[in-house]
């Protein structure tokens with residue numbers, strides 16, 4: 437990537453909203469509806485499609501600006517059973533306060549710097565926190581065959597019967613033990 441490309445990316449990451457009408461004017465509020473790209477949000481289980489849509493109300497408080505509203509977008513996830521990639525739309529509620537830097541404890545939370553509210557940290561935290569931890573592409577995903585590795589949602593490889601439901605494994609072991617020669621019904625004492 438060229439250095440120009442990097443700069444463009446860095447500017448695009450700045451998910452910022454003009455606060456000039458709201459700053460230090462408690463009680464005023466302003467509605468924002470916009471779409472913006474936020475690149476590079478990913479975790480082990482998937483990533484966030486950069487295109488996000490926002491419907492926000494920013495409200496001026498004594499201690500800062502309250503950001504309330506919705507962010508909508510799409511997660512691109514990897515199914516934990518069959519490993520296929522799939523998309524899942526999401527819509528999340530946001531409600532966070534951006535504090536003025538002179539407020540006590542402001543450095544521990546989200547902060548206002550200048551006339552622009554950088555919403556990227558707020559959005560990044562909310563969207564990553566809500567990402568499904570064990571994503572399944574469908575609730576009844578059959579997963580991959582443990583014998584041949586084929587996708588059991590797509591093909592019936594015939595290994596189905598070899599697979600034992602883990603809950604029945606203790607019973608399966610018992611059955612095996614009972615059917616070994618030493619404990620076969622013929623050798624059993626009946627008194």
Ligand SMILES: [Zn+2]
Pocket residue numbers: 515516517518519520572573574577578579
């Ligand atoms: Zn799956």
Ligand SMILES: [Zn+2]
Pocket residue numbers: 581582583584585586593594595596
């Ligand atoms: Zn198989």
